Amino acid sequence: MNNTERNMAAAILRFEDARVTGPDSLRVSRLPAADKGGKWEICGICDGIEPAVFNRLKALLDAGNREEAWEGCLQYVLDNTSAVRSWMGSDSHPATEFILRDHYFNSGSRNTGKILQRALNDYGASLTVDGIPGKQTRQTLQAVLARSGEAEFIASLNEQRKAFYRSCKQFPVFGRGWLRRCDDAFSFARSIV
Template sequence: MAAAILRFEDSRVTGPDSLRVSRLPAADKGGKWEICGICNGIEPDVFNRLKALLDAGRREDAWEGCLQYVLDNTAAVRSWLGSDAFPGVEFILRDHFFNSGSRNTGKILQRALNIHGAGLTVDGIVGPKTRQELQDQLAATGEAVFLIALQEKRQAFYRSCKQFPTFGRGWLNRCDDAFSVAQELV
């Protein structure tokens, strides 16, 4: 999962040999530089550690550090699901979490759950009620059906962002790519 998320962040990176520091677009709010979505403006300590590994020629260590960062950074998703029984849903949520944060991921999750009548308050806080509803709906509808709801709400989230005119095409492509990976995991 982590390697696929890193490839979504930088399609030219396929592993340690192609790992590199890239300049962010001026409109990106993450800083000036990134390594597979790990930005110097958001996670400066992690970014600097990974850059130092790359500068020292320790590409394998830098790659492992990127992979571990993705897994650690998105670990809350597994707790939301309560198990590893739904890898497609876990992947979509982890990818969105890494790209857009916990609160925004919680909101798309709650909106997807509300499609099937959950009646949740969309506040982005994945508490006991949201977690129970997620488990209930996955048991009732199945993972493949729920993935469609997540895909719909994730696309709607990106369309609502004020930076959609600048980054929207890439965001929607990422949604489609992540949905394809998630479907393969089901």
């Protein structure tokens, strides 16, 4: 993992739990009752979705191996969102990659593919919004980034992300936090353009 990837993963972990800033503050916390990820989490790594990973990280924390647990969390985020790098084709657009990785970690592959396709359609593409970033989506992404520049494109991506969250059934419960996360991710992305 290079420094840019490390910083991306650390930011995603902070968005999942604002009280965690590194290994010393890493913790197990209870999920809200309305969350469908289980009962417990470590920075978005939930016992109901990834029990083996959660249990391994919790065991490291329980044993006092905080640094190893932190490295495990960083690597998990990167591994879990690695498909985004294949969509990008390279690491030359870190801001776009970061917003997509953050959304992927929070909302999954298909939803992330859809916000990407909608953002590309904002730039004149005619992509089917199916959430599957195939060859046409990837080629269009590279063309749009080359033509418009990354700073402009991430604004559209951020707006599509907010629109996605507003359309979710659980928006009344989690919406304020989701939109704050979008703003925080956009701010972080602008810092690495």
